Amino acid sequence: GNKIRNAKLVLLGDVGTGKSSLVLRFVKGQFVEFQESTIGAAFFSQTLAVNDETVKFEIWDTAGQERYHSLAPMYYRGAAAAIVVYDITNAASFTRAKKWVQELQAQGNPNTIMALAGNKADMIEARQVPAEEARTYAQENGLFFMETSAKTAINVNDVFHEIAKRLLQG
Ligand code: GTP
Ligand code: MG
Numbered sequence: 001g002n003k004i005r006n007a008k009l010v011l012l013g014d015v016g017t018g019k020s021s022l023v024l025r026f027v028k029g030q031f032v033e034f035q036e037s038t039i040g041a042a043f044f045s046q047t048l049a050v051n052d053e054t055v056k057f058e059i060w061d062t063a064g065q066e067r068y069h070s071l072a073p074m075y076y077r078g079a080a081a082a083i084v085v086y087d088i089t090n091a092a093s094f095t096r097a098k099k100w101v102q103e104l105q106a107q108g109n110p111n112t113i114m115a116l117a118g119n120k121a122d123m124i125e126a127r128q129v130p131a132e133e134a135r136t137y138a139q140e141n142g143l144f145f146m147e148t149s150a151k152t153a154i155n156v157n158d159v160f161h162e163i164a165k166r167l168l169q170g
Contacts, residue, residue, distance in 0.1 A: 007164075022159075050168055146159050
């Protein structure tokens with residue numbers, strides 16, 4: 001029979017990196033140029049079939065604005081997976097992503113599958129974060145890494161698919 005596995009997933013990252021846009025792309029296949037900044041957090045769910053099994057993601061899209069930082073533990077506690085998002089055109093957002101990884105490693109569940117997403121990969125002409133630097137960082141810290149674009153859809157489904165595969169293996 002076809003088993004359904006529920007999995008709480010949280011997106012964390014600096015304001016404007018594209019967390020909501022990645023979720024909108026994954027859940028609805030859409031992109032909007034003027035995505036509104038998230039207040040608090042937003043919830044979505046989406047299923048993904050991997051072989052003969054189904055993962056039902058319960059997705060918490062958190063707000064990147066610093067004033068909401070204290071809410072984050074509610075969303076990452078008990079999460080099966082976390083996607084830490086930075087913007088490849090914004091070096092400060094990569095620094096912020098590393099802070100999120102540290103916080104997850106210190107406060108989160110050690111079994112949480114962690115992904116690092118370098119978003120806005122369609123804007124290579126404005127790149128500030130070399131892909132190699134992020135890949136090395138991810139390897140050293142036990143995350144898997146992909147550059148994504150919510151705008152063009154590059155690697156967006158792939159991040160969720162990779163998480164689902166790892167969940168089902170674990
Ligand atoms: P907060 O909710 O404030 O934390 O921001 P967020 O991380 O959810 O970012 P959001 O999805 O709102 O995107 C911010 C802006 O970046 C929006 O204007 C998006 O259209 C744009 N954006 C998001 N993803 C991409 C992308 O992959 N490429 C490009 N070019 N723009 C993007
Ligand atoms: Mg948002």
